[in-house]
Amino acid sequence: MSTTSKQVARRIVAGVGLSALSISLAACSSTSNTSSDSGSGGTVHVLAEDISYTDNWKALLPEFEKETGITVKIDTVPYSDQASKVLLNFSQKSDAYDVVFTDNTYGTGYYQSKYVDDLTSLQDSGKDFSTFSDFYAPYISPMQKDGATFGLPVYGESTWLMYRKDLFEQYGIAGPPTTMDELKADAAIIQEKSGGSVAGITLRGAAGIQSVYPWAGFLRAFGGSFYNTDGKIDVNSPESINAASFWSDLLTQYGPAGVGNFDWEQNRIAFTQGKAAMTIDATANGPYNEDTSASTIAGKVGYAPIPYAIDNPPATGNTDNSLNVHALYLSSYSKNKTAAYKFMAWATSPDVQAKAVQAGEAVGVTANSVLDGPEYAQKYGAFQEAVLGQLKTGNPDYLPAGQDANTIITAVGQALSQTLAGEQSADSALNQAQKSLEEQLPQ
Incomplete structure (x- = not known):
């Protein structure tokens, strides 16, 4: 078990009481399923x-219920x-929900806390x-440990570099950058040679999770955590300070105007409207880049791994690209487990996932046959290989986990904003964040 995984279990348990107080107890009061x-x-x-x-499930549910x-x-x-709602349900040992849908960070903690079941026997x-065996291995692996499988993956993503x-x-740039120094140099070349009409790079700069999610790739690119x-x-840490300083300098020198306020959507629009030459963000951005009805750069985008600053970067473990998987979990308190599992198996089945691809936006589907299928290739072929490659090396511990996660992300996000705005140096801002976190979250 990784250190972060241990922390997830500890924080999930510790946060139950606090979460329960913040929501009406009537929301998930215990009920009894009368069926066997x-x-x-x-x-x-x-x-x-x-x-x-979820919308796809609702549209198809009549078929499942009839069958x-x-x-x-x-x-x-x-x-x-x-x-918070899931934790309240579990803290009350309630059978109000048989199945919960959440990401692997929480799901791992739920399993370690015995809130959700191993699904193997079902x-x-x-x-x-x-x-x-129907699932793409990188997608189901975060829900497998010591012979147990405790979740069925619905969708997921990683992060990558997108470039023009x-x-x-x-x-005259031969290919995508393979180091952080090359990333900065390429940004400088394009911004200077375009006369400033194209920014070298755009990233999310808004506070909180908006900046922290892609910045975590920089943190790990410099060898930090x-x-x-x-x-x-x-x-x-020195690695964290170096990552924040580099990130801030990169955006200050080569980012578009107003980048300090960019959230995911604003960053995506800046890139898809040709305002910047590169960005680092989620693999879910791929379809937006290639949407000929809305993107001015469709067919012109390349996809590559996020560069590293350190020598000999890891192929697994503390990699600089994320792995986030949202899955279905079976409550230990359910009184209708077999029926609940049948729903889970159906909802994540290749047939249902294939219909999600046909019906709308579903680049994150998890079934092997769908990922390798003609519909997926037709919609997402421009980046299909790159997506699967990033998932293979994705880091499931990419972000802070458990009940302290939001506090950490908020503090770091504030430090990044202060650094980017020039209000403090990276050193000063992160030292302040560390002090604040030590006071709020005694170790």
Whole structure:
């Protein structure tokens, strides 16, 4: 178990009481499923993220319910509200929700806290829909440990470098940068040779998770982490300071006007409208780049790994690209586990995932056959190989985890904003963030 994984379990348990106090107890009060655990009929209650993948389930549910005799009730909430509601349900040992839908950071902690079950013994009951082997290995691996499989992946993403192939060719740059020094040099070449009409690079600069998510790649590119080897918060390490200073200088010198306020959407628009030559962000951005109805750079984008500043970068472990997987988990308190698992197997089945690709935006689907299928290749072929390559090396501990995660991300995001605005040096801002975190989160 990694140090961060241990922290997840500890923080999940520690945060239950606080989360429970922040939400009405009536929201998830314990109920009793009257159906037996035979898997035939009964009602399965699901707490899900409000996202297109869930919309796809709702559209197809009548087929599942007719075939199995199982009724499925899906409650959706925004992702930002989901963790507290799930924790409240678990803290009360409630069977109000049989299945919960959340990301692997929380899911690992839930499993370690015995809030969710190992699914291995139930796999046969859902084999008519899917089995563990149907999933792309990097997507299901974060939910597997010591022979157990405790989640079924719905969708996921990594991070990568996106760059303008046409501009690189126009200005004599042989290929994408492979080091952070090359990244900065390429940004300078394009900005200078374009007469400033194209920024060298654009990134999210807004405070909080907006800047921290892509910046975490810079942190790890310089060999850093949010924690030291003892698992204690370490956001002012030399590596962290170097990463923040480099990031700030890069955007100050070669970023577009107003970049300090850019969130994901503003950054995406700046890139897809040809305002910048490079960006680092989620693999989910690929379809937006190639959307000929909205992007001025469709067909002109290259996709590559995020460069490193350190020599001999890791191929696994503390890599500088993320691996975030949102999955379905079976509550340990469910009284209808077989039926619940059948829903999980159906909802993540190749057939249902294929229909998600056909119906809308679903670049993050997790089934091997769908990822290798003609519909996926037709929609996402421009970057299909790059996406799968990034997932293979993705870092599941890329961001802080557990109940302290938001506090850490907020503090680091504020430090980055202060550095980018020139209000403080990276050294001063991160030392202040470290002091604040040590006071708020005694180790």
